[in-house]
Amino acid sequence: MKKIKLFCLSAALIVLLASCASEEAQSEESIDVTAASEQDIQNEEPDLNSLNPEDMYTELFAMRVAPEKYEGRLISMEGLFTVYQEDPEKDYKFMVVTDEIEACCGQGLEFIPAGDPDFPEDYPDPGTPVRVTGRFEIYDDEGDTVGRLTDAKLSE
Numbered sequence: 001m002k003k004i005k006l007f008c009l010s011a012a013l014i015v016l017l018a019s020c021a022s023e024e025a026q027s028e029e030s031i032d033v034t035a036a037s038e039q040d041i042q043n044e045e046p047d048l049n050s051l052n053p054e055d056m057y058t059e060l061f062a063m064r065v066a067p068e069k070y071e072g073r074l075i076s077m078e079g080l081f082t083v084y085q086e087d088p089e090k091d092y093k094f095m096v097v098t099d100e101i102e103a104c105c106g107q108g109l110e111f112i113p114a115g116d117p118d119f120p121e122d123y124p125d126p127g128t129p130v131r132v133t134g135r136f137e138i139y140d141d142e143g144d145t146v147g148r149l150t151d152a153k154l155s156e
Contacts, residue, residue: 048077049131056098060107067138067147075149076133077109081124092119096132110148124156131155 048056056077063070079096086093097108111132117123124130134149 048075053098057107060098060109063109063136063147067136067145070136070147071138073136074133075109075136076131078129078131079108081126081128081130081154082108083119083123083126094123096130110146111152111154112148112150113154114151123154128156 048059051059077096077098079098082095082097083092084095085091093110094113095108095110109132111134113123114134132149132152132154134152136147137150138145138147140146
């Protein structure tokens, strides 16, 4: 009887160890797949226009939280043209703000236009729907690391 119990216990232990090894192999495989997927995502050139409003908000928020993941990537976004000047001694800052969620959260993306257009002559009126496409860069804004689009093409 002891031999049967010992045999059953040994068989159960072998099955248990085999299933753990199998789960570990699957886990390692999942990690590799996840890492590959994340790298593919980082290499994509996101077109924020193809996202629904919630996903666009999430992507814009991610750009603020971890701008280094987007650095150098070509990004395109549609929204409302916005301009502001913090004080008369500073340059104007230009943004495109999503019109779908503006009432809720006002997420937007700063951009520096290509060329050297004059404001306000060479720009649309504030609040005009526009599409902006540019290269994402990180810069220091009075101690804060932020991102913006550079060499941006602006179209109505």
